[in-house]
Amino acid sequence: xxxxxxxxxxxxxxxxxxxxxxxxxxxxxxxxxxxxxxxxxxxxxxxxxxxxxxxxxxxxxxxxxxxxxxxxxxxxxxxxxxxxxxxxxxxxxxxxxxxxxxxxxxxxxxxx
Amino acid sequence: xxxxxxxxxxxxxxxxxxxxxxxxxxxxxxxxxxxxxxxxxxxxxxxxxxxxxxxxxxxxxxxxxxxxxxxxxxxxxxxxxxxxxxxxxxxxxxxxxxxxxxxxxxxxxxxxxx
Numbered sequence: 001x002x003x004x005x006x007x008x009x010x011x012x013x014x015x016x017x018x019x020x021x022x023x024x025x026x027x028x029x030x031x032x033x034x035x036x037x038x039x040x041x042x043x044x045x046x047x048x049x050x051x052x053x054x055x056x057x058x059x060x061x062x063x064x065x066x067x068x069x070x071x072x073x074x075x076x077x078x079x080x081x082x083x084x085x086x087x088x089x090x091x092x093x094x095x096x097x098x099x100x101x102x103x104x105x106x107x108x109x110x111x112x
Numbered sequence: 113x114x115x116x117x118x119x120x121x122x123x124x125x126x127x128x129x130x131x132x133x134x135x136x137x138x139x140x141x142x143x144x145x146x147x148x149x150x151x152x153x154x155x156x157x158x159x160x161x162x163x164x165x166x167x168x169x170x171x172x173x174x175x176x177x178x179x180x181x182x183x184x185x186x187x188x189x190x191x192x193x194x195x196x197x198x199x200x201x202x203x204x205x206x207x208x209x210x211x212x213x214x215x216x217x218x219x220x221x222x223x224x225x226x
Contacts, residue, residue, distance in 0.1 A: 036217075044205075045216075089155065099145075099157060099168065102157075
């Protein structure tokens with residue numbers, strides 16, 4: 001079946017550090033891949049997405065590249081800020097499907 | 113506002129009581145989802161509605177859980193005879209049925225069962 005695995009948190013970084021949150025997936029066909037972010041006290045919101053292999057999604061300085069050969073969609077940011085502290089969820093939607101599969105989430109703490 | 117709204121934002125109830133949680137999706141969104149997020153856990157899919165089709169109830173954890181969507185818009189999630197393990201944040205999301213199916217989430221209802 002379809003599944004998403006992401007690195008366990010929490011991840012604690014200092015401001016301006018480089019961020020990587022690993023995400024790998026298992027799916028049949030050619031899924032679309034997403035990163036959602038949940039800021040403290042708020043609902044989830046879409047951060048970025050990629051719909052086919054080698055696509056790069058980007059938003060707010062975050063990037064993730066759809067790697068079919070390694071079935072990965074790792075989230076990266078070159079210089080994190082305190083305001084990036086949140087929980088990040090990797091997710092996939094399989095071709096023709098409507099049920100998005102979410103990873104367990106990775107909590108990020110950024111210290112000033 | 114134009115986003116997904118949920119009510120109440122917080123609900124405290126006693127074990128054994130029934131609760132109803134409400135979701136107002138974005139106008140025009142034909143798909144509606146309910147998820148459960150327990151403390152320190154990821155999102156657990158509960159149920160999915162799409163248009164007038166029969167809902168996908170495959171994620172409901174027991175027959176104490178049910179949901180309906182009236183008129184293709186507002187949805188109510190009902191938990192009967194609540195148990196302490198039902199304590200969680202219940203999230204609702206809606207989407208258009210486009211290929212990439214971005215979901216828009218509400219702020220959630222935090223349920224505490226004493």
